[in-house]
Amino acid sequence: MAIEQSTQSSNLVDVLETVLDKGVVIAGDIRVGIADVELLSIKIRLIVASVDKAKEIGMDWWETDPYLNSKAANKEQDQKLKEENDDLQKRIEELEKKMGKDNRLV
Numbered sequence: 001m002a003i004e005q006s007t008q009s010s011n012l013v014d015v016l017e018t019v020l021d022k023g024v025v026i027a028g029d030i031r032v033g034i035a036d037v038e039l040l041s042i043k044i045r046l047i048v049a050s051v052d053k054a055k056e057i058g059m060d061w062w063e064t065d066p067y068l069n070s071k072a073a074n075k076e077q078d079q080k081l082k083e084e085n086d087d088l089q090k091r092i093e094e095l096e097k098k099m100g101k102d103n104r105l106v
Contacts, residue, residue, distance in 0.1 A: 023049030023057060 025047045032040040045061065047054055054060070062068045066076045 020050045021046055021053065022049060023053045025049075025059070 025045070026044070028044045030040075030042040030044070031038055047059055049057075049059075063071075
């Protein structure tokens with residue numbers, strides 16, 4: 001009994017290999033607004049390629065998007081915490097200056 005091999009599956013593998021090697025990109029933005037006021041904005045980005053190919057063509061947005069990358073989310077959170085800390089430090093300095101002048105808070 002002979003073993004039959006489907007040419008359809010090998011063609012699919014060839015197509016997939018080509019797509020991953022070359023890459024396919026679909027990108028679009030949807031914006032809804034009234035009288036120059038944006039009410040809704042949707043970003044759609046789709047790339048079908050190997051990671052190496054995507055980086056080669058300069059697409060690395062997933063590395064800095066906090067919704068897709070926990071490291072980017074941590075950086076964003078760290079920046080917010082730093083700004084909040086700086087703000088609190090300034091407020092403490094102002095309060096200490098007021099206490100030093102009057103020995104009381106006003």
